[in-house]
Amino acid sequence: MAESTQGTDTPATAPINVPDKPALEGLEAALTQRWLDEGTYKFNPDTTREQVYSIDTPPPTASGSLHVGHMFSFTQTDVQARYMRMTGKNVFYPMGWDDNGLPTERRVQNYYGVRCDPAIPYNAEYRPPAQPAKNQRDFDVVSRQNFIELCEELAVEDEKVFENLFQTLGLSVDWDLTYRTIDDTSRAVSQRAFLANLNAGDAYMAEAPTLWDVTFRTAVAQAELEDREVAGAYYRYPFFTADGEKIYIETTRPELLAACAALVANPDDERYQPLFGKTVTSPLFDVELEVKAHPLAKADKGSGIAMVCTFGDLTDVTWWRELQLPTRAIMGRDGRIIAETPEWITTDAGKEAYAAIAGKTAFSAKETVVELLVAADLLDGEPKKITHPVNFFEKGDKPLEVVTSRQWYIRNGGRDEDRRERLIARGHEIDFHPSFMRSRYENWISGLNGDWLVSRQRFFGVPIPVWYPLDAQGNPDYENPILPSDESLPVDPAADAAPGFDESQREQPNGFIGDADVLDTWATSSLTPQIVGGWSRDEELFGKVYPFDLRPQGHDIIRTWLFSSAVRADSLQNSAPWKHAAISGWILDPDRKKMSKSKGNVVVPTDVLNEFGSDAVRYWAASAKLGADTAYEIAQMKIGRRLAIKLLNASKFVLNLGATENSVVGADLSVLSNALDRALLAQLADVVAQSTKAFDNYDYARALQITESFFWQFTDDYVELIKDRAYGAAGETEQASVLAALATTLDSLLRLFAPFLPFATEEVWSWWRTGSVHRAAWPAAVEIVDGDTTMLGTVGIALSGIRKAKSEAKVKQRTEVLSATITATESFVAQLEAGLGDLKAAANAQEISLVAAEGELTVSNVVLAPAEEPAQA
Numbered sequence: 082m083a084e085s086t087q088g089t090d091t092p093a094t095a096p097i098n099v100p101d102k103p104a105l106e107g108l109e110a111a112l113t114q115r116w117l118d119e120g121t122y123k124f125n126p127d128t129t130r131e132q133v134y135s136i137d138t139p140p141p142t143a144s145g146s147l148h149v150g151h152m153f154s155f156t157q158t159d160v161q162a163r164y165m166r167m168t169g170k171n172v173f174y175p176m177g178w179d180d181n182g183l184p185t186e187r188r189v190q191n192y193y194g195v196r197c198d199p200a201i202p203y204n205a206e207y208r209p210p211a212q213p214a215k216n217q218r219d220f221d222v223v224s225r226q227n228f229i230e231l232c233e234e235l236a237v238e239d240e241k242v243f244e245n246l247f248q249t250l251g252l253s254v255d256w257d258l259t260y261r262t263i264d265d266t267s268r269a270v271s272q273r274a275f276l277a278n279l280n281a282g283d284a285y286m287a288e289a290p291t292l293w294d295v296t297f298r299t300a301v302a303q304a305e306l307e308d309r310e311v312a313g314a315y316y317r318y319p320f321f322t323a324d325g326e327k328i329y330i331e332t333t334r335p336e337l338l339a340a341c342a343a344l345v346a347n348p349d350d351e352r353y354q355p356l357f358g359k360t361v362t363s364p365l366f367d368v369e370l371e372v373k374a375h376p377l378a379k380a381d382k383g384s385g386i387a388m389v390c391t392f393g394d395l396t397d398v399t400w401w402r403e404l405q406l407p408t409r410a411i412m413g414r415d416g417r418i419i420a421e422t423p424e425w426i427t428t429d430a431g432k433e434a435y436a437a438i439a440g441k442t443a444f445s446a447k448e449t450v451v452e453l454l455v456a457a458d459l460l461d462g463e464p465k466k467i468t469h470p471v472n473f474f475e476k477g478d479k480p481l482e483v484v485t486s487r488q489w490y491i492r493n494g495g496r497d498e499d500r501r502e503r504l505i506a507r508g509h510e511i512d513f514h515p516s517f518m519r520s521r522y523e524n525w526i527s528g529l530n531g532d533w534l535v536s537r538q539r540f541f542g543v544p545i546p547v548w549y550p551l552d553a554q555g556n557p558d559y560e561n562p563i564l565p566s567d568e569s570l571p572v573d574p575a576a577d578a579a580p581g582f583d584e585s586q587r588e589q590p591n592g593f594i595g596d597a598d599v600l601d602t603w604a605t606s607s608l609t610p611q612i613v614g615g616w617s618r619d620e621e622l623f624g625k626v627y628p629f630d631l632r633p634q635g636h637d638i639i640r641t642w643l644f645s646s647a648v649r650a651d652s653l654q655n656s657a658p659w660k661h662a663a664i665s666g667w668i669l670d671p672d673r674k675k676m677s678k679s680k681g682n683v684v685v686p687t688d689v690l691n692e693f694g695s696d697a698v699r700y701w702a703a704s705a706k707l708g709a710d711t712a713y714e715i716a717q718m719k720i721g722r723r724l725a726i727k728l729l730n731a732s733k734f735v736l737n738l739g740a741t742e743n744s745v746v747g748a749d750l751s752v753l754s755n756a757l758d759r760a761l762l763a764q765l766a767d768v769v770a771q772s773t774k775a776f777d778n779y780d781y782a783r784a785l786q787i788t789e790s791f792f793w794q795f796t797d798d799y800v801e802l803i804k805d806r807a808y809g810a811a812g813e814t815e816q817a818s819v820l821a822a823l824a825t826t827l828d829s830l831l832r833l834f835a836p837f838l839p840f841a842t843e844e845v846w847s848w849w850r851t852g853s854v855h856r857a858a859w860p861a862a863v864e865i866v867d868g869d870t871t872m873l874g875t876v877g878i879a880l881s882g883i884r885k886a887k888s889e890a891k892v893k894q895r896t897e898v899l900s901a902t903i904t905a906t907e908s909f910v911a912q913l914e915a916g917l918g919d920l921k922a923a924a925n926a927q928e929i930s931l932v933a934a935e936g937e938l939t940v941s942n943v944v945l946a947p948a949e950e951p952a953q954a
Contacts, residue, residue, distance in 0.1 A: 182541070316332055896946060
């Protein structure tokens, strides 16, 4: 039934060593250390690609604390990894830490009480205060290099906590295969990939409208957007035609009136067709602008004609680009109206109106413009209050602005139909689990409206590896950037002199400047296969693991991590980065809302691990199918704990009956003299076949369900039925048969449960076997030709019927049955006849009559022996 342990040179038979009181407590610490000491999960680099199963593990953000969502998704990956290892695969299972980017910056700022100012010189002796200031205004202001050092220091400490928790959870990661997305290797790989994209024309710099977070002072990519419903209002006021006619618009952003570049209406809207191509004048600022036609304008929205400002939102960007409108930007990167009066505002009244809003925040400028409109009797009616979706940075607190800036982009098909179709085709090279998740990938690509913006105006990240020469007047030449040599990577242009220059020439005429930006964190995370697989450093290893077999991740980052990884692999390797993508769902709180650190509704993993144990938590996680959003359920963890405890106790019972490693049957089945024993192993073979098929289809939840159902039937029915034979009441031949069935079933159940309950199964394995169950072979389905896979169920139902009769009579289960009748179909009667000896022994019955008839199996006419009278004194 089961193959021998893989890769071990141990005695054929291990001594039986069953504890008196088996317990789950303490297993995590003891077994985790044993696995680390023995290298149980180590990847063997002396291998071929065919032997390897490689996993592109998601690197969790190491900036704070893990939550149960991490335990949920990482357990699902680990279950599959353990299965693949038991099937003989050489599993490449790394762990990374995503300590690069905004989350780390924010945590460092608040943890240490510091703010970064790149203009401040580095202080090698600096240490942060013991207690951070309560108000951010009082935070220490430190240099960029000091800030980066604090980021790295705290990230390393956070990662130690994460690693300990993941080990406690039982992840079978090779802990020698770890990386950080900000370490030297990752920075070099990220910069090397960027330079390869640049040389191939897949990366470029452009001055363009950019989504901007005014709090973080950084550009934001389309994939990082989040729509949030916010309260607002429509303000209605007129523009004026040459003959004085009022053309009313309605807008939620009157503060951008000075940035208006045109009015636009739908070409089919008869109300405004006479105005197309003509000019109108803006109120307050007296700027002349043209009325344009565009199909995106909605005749039924507001007044049907819209004010196009540069830029109020992404629709404005589309109109600006497609209608070739002038750029009239007034919003600065700090979220305030630019102080200097724009050149297109030329009248004294217009300049006076602009002076009233200059330097103000968007909110204050809106109030001022409305006050000016009211004072000029131009506001038509009261503002109409509304609630509408507004773009936010997913980590931000204020609505995004759209500003014009010079940024770096990577081509992703947003502006290239051929590339878009090629990336959609890449998705068909990947088997998505569940399969419907592919549509989310394709829908995201189809909805792209621009290339991938990868530059960020932050401090802690992978520097963009570019410098720019300065001309004699000190102006940068962006068209001819200076690039580093490959062997010099990683570089930091803000700290390292450009090739061919020295530091004294920084920011001097005929000298150089370094690009001050860093790469978007996804620009590095998108390269996790290349980082951990050895691309550009160890091509032999890369050839053994790439393309990776599996990318596990959440469905909410298909648009970011999965897609961006596909973009990089397409441009760098001309392939899809993996063969399979396993997409996990969200964890929902009791209100059916996603659990996340940002929403403040998370549960700390250590609490549930301490209360229920790792196997119980893993059971809950593995019970959920891929792609399914799953409720956080304590009840399910309790069931998992009960299962793990039952496995310990049932195993103790089986081994104490005398089952040994030598009892496990192989090809020779002659020892199985009893029909019920053959029936059990036939059913077990079917369970193994079904579980194997489920795992091969990435349906581990189905494999768990099948195995668990069989286990409870084994303990509740079979073990109860065969006790007499196991104790030798029916002779040595029958005892040998039942011990063979017990040992073989226990052996296979431990292997079947091993991916799900690694601690309980390893503990039991150590009682009677050598090596580790996690290095043992996955059980093979051995065909029992004359085994009846439904017989045990039938005999079990009959036993339950007799026991029910005893319960209803309120007598003890060991009470003797003088006679009983079981009525069932002919096929069931045949099964009962074959198992009648065990049934009578388990029921303590003298006589059981079997009657063939159509209908359900019923137990009747149960005659019980009279209760024994208590002995007289």
